[in-house]
Amino acid sequence: MKRKARILLVDDDVSLLKLLGLRLKSEGFTVETAASGAEALAWLEQERPDLVLSDLRMDGMDGLALFDRIQRQHVGLPVVIMTAHGSITDAVSATRSGVFGFLTKPIDKEALRKTINEALAVSLPAMADDWQQRIMTRSPIMIALLEQARRMAPLDISVMLTGPSGSGKALMAQALHEASPRQEYPFMVLNCGAMTEQLLESExxxxxxxxxxxxxxxxxxxxxxxxGGSLLLEEVGELTPRLQSKLLQALAQQEVRPLGATQSSATDVRVLSSTNKDLVTAMEQGEFREDLFYRLNVVNLNLPSLRERAEDIPLLARHALEQLKTRQSTQVTGFSPEALSMLAAAEWPGNVRQLLNVVEQAxxxxxxxxxxxxxxxxxxxxADDQFPTFNEARAEFERLYLHKVxxxxxxxxxxxxxxxxxxxTDFYKLLGRHGIEAGTYKEKRAPKS
Known part of the structure; x- marks a missing residue:
C-alpha cells in the first residue's frame, strides 16, 4: 500500500486553516496543521513532512522567515507560500530566495493541485513505489545512504551491508529488494550465525x-x-570455511546441489549480505575467503550508528509508539518533551534495535x-549495564574517527x-576494515554553480 504524501499547513487564520486542510484531505493527502511559524518549527523537530504550505503574512514569524529557518534546518524540504496580499514584488522575493512556489488567495483549486504535485515530484521521486517506507529518517547521512541504495537497487549486483549491531541492516536490505525489478518475488532472510553447520548447509x-x-x-x-527474488545472508562472517567454499561455488556457477541429491538446480537470486564483523581482518587472518568477500562486496553500504543520526531519535521513538498502539491496547499517547530530550541524549550502544526495545518497555x-x-x-x-568490550569500544571509536576525517x-x-x-596504504586498510567508501563523501559536495 502506497504512503499518502504528508503536507504541513501553516496559517494564523484558524478558519482558513481548517477549510484548506479539509480540501487537501479530500485530495488524498495526510495533513498536519500549525497556527504559527513557531508551532510549525516545533512540529518539524519531531516529524518531516513532504511539503510545507505556509501563509506569507503571519504575526510573529512570517512565511519567508519560516522558510529561511526550514531551509537551514531541513535541507531539501519544499515550501510553497500563500498570501492574500499577492504582488509581483512578493512573488519575485519568494521565488528568488528558493521558495518552491507562490499562490495568491483565494486559492485556485487547479493551481493548488498543480503546484503541490510539482513540489512532491521533487521531494518524493521514489514515492511511486514507496520502497523506503520502513526506514524513518531525516538525517542527512541516512538520506545520502538511501540515495546511494536507490541507485544500486536496479543493478543486479551483490551488496554487502555493514554497520554496528541493531543499526537496521535488514531493513535496508528489504528496501533494496523493494526498489529492484525483483520486488514481486520473494525476499528471504537467513541468519548464518544461529545454527549448526549441518543445519545451516541444509537451510x-x-x-x-x-x-x-x-x-x-x-x-x-x-x-x-x-x-527470482532476493536473499539476505545475515552474519555472513560466521560461515565455516567449508560453507564459505560451497557458497562461493553456488554464486560462481549459479546453481546448487541439495544434500543427498544427484543433480544440481539452477538458481536465480540476488544475494545481499550483512555483518558487523571486521571481514578485512578476518581475511588477513585466514578466517574468511578473499574471493568470497569480493564477490559479496561488489557494493558496500555502511549504516551509521544511532548516535551518528541523533536527529532521528525523536522521530523513531514516536513512530515506534504509533506502531505499538496499532498492535496492542495501551493508554499511552506520547512522550513528554523532557522524556524525548532524555532519549536524544542517551548513548544507544544497541542502536535502533535498543531504542525500539526501550520504547516497548516504557x-x-x-x-x-x-x-x-x-x-x-x-x-x-x-540498558547501560550492557557495557561494550574494549575491542568493541575501540572499533566504534575507529569507525567514528574515520567518518569524521x-x-x-x-x-x-x-x-x-x-x-x-x-x-x-594503511588508511585504505582501515577504511576496508570498517566497510567505509571515501567516494560517498565526495558525492555529498554541492555542485558548482
Missing amino acids: LFGHVKGAFAGATSDHPGVFLAAK VAMASAPVIAPQLLEGILAG LRMTEGNVSQAAGLAGRNR
Whole structure:
C-alpha cells in the first residue's frame, strides 16, 4: 500500500486553516496543521513532512522567515507560500530566495493541485513505489545512504551491508529488494550465525529425504525458495570455511546441489549480505575467503550508528509508539518533551534495535498517558549495564574517527590520511576494515554553480 504524501499547513487564520486542510484531505493527502511559524518549527523537530504550505503574512514569524529557518534546518524540504496580499514584488522575493512556489488567495483549486504535485515530484521521486517506507529518517547521512541504495537497487549486483549491531541492516536490505525489478518475488532472510553447520548447509542449499538423520522430507533451501527474488545472508562472517567454499561455488556457477541429491538446480537470486564483523581482518587472518568477500562486496553500504543520526531519535521513538498502539491496547499517547530530550541524549550502544526495545518497555510499564523522564531513567539505567568490550569500544571509536576525517576532507584520502598520521596504504586498510567508501563523501559536495 502506497504512503499518502504528508503536507504541513501553516496559517494564523484558524478558519482558513481548517477549510484548506479539509480540501487537501479530500485530495488524498495526510495533513498536519500549525497556527504559527513557531508551532510549525516545533512540529518539524519531531516529524518531516513532504511539503510545507505556509501563509506569507503571519504575526510573529512570517512565511519567508519560516522558510529561511526550514531551509537551514531541513535541507531539501519544499515550501510553497500563500498570501492574500499577492504582488509581483512578493512573488519575485519568494521565488528568488528558493521558495518552491507562490499562490495568491483565494486559492485556485487547479493551481493548488498543480503546484503541490510539482513540489512532491521533487521531494518524493521514489514515492511511486514507496520502497523506503520502513526506514524513518531525516538525517542527512541516512538520506545520502538511501540515495546511494536507490541507485544500486536496479543493478543486479551483490551488496554487502555493514554497520554496528541493531543499526537496521535488514531493513535496508528489504528496501533494496523493494526498489529492484525483483520486488514481486520473494525476499528471504537467513541468519548464518544461529545454527549448526549441518543445519545451516541444509537451510542454504536444501536436502532430499534421508540425506541425514532426521531428514524425513525434501527441503528446497533458501537459494531455491527465493527464486527470482532476493536473499539476505545475515552474519555472513560466521560461515565455516567449508560453507564459505560451497557458497562461493553456488554464486560462481549459479546453481546448487541439495544434500543427498544427484543433480544440481539452477538458481536465480540476488544475494545481499550483512555483518558487523571486521571481514578485512578476518581475511588477513585466514578466517574468511578473499574471493568470497569480493564477490559479496561488489557494493558496500555502511549504516551509521544511532548516535551518528541523533536527529532521528525523536522521530523513531514516536513512530515506534504509533506502531505499538496499532498492535496492542495501551493508554499511552506520547512522550513528554523532557522524556524525548532524555532519549536524544542517551548513548544507544544497541542502536535502533535498543531504542525500539526501550520504547516497548516504557509503554508496558507506563501508568499514565504520557511517558515521563522518570520512567525512562530507570529503563535506560538498566540498558547501560550492557557495557561494550574494549575491542568493541575501540572499533566504534575507529569507525567514528574515520567518518569524521573523511567529512572534514570531503573524501580526499590523501588529506584524510595526513590528518590521521597514516600513509595512504594503511588508511585504505582501515577504511576496508570498517566497510567505509571515501567516494560517498565526495558525492555529498554541492555542485558548482
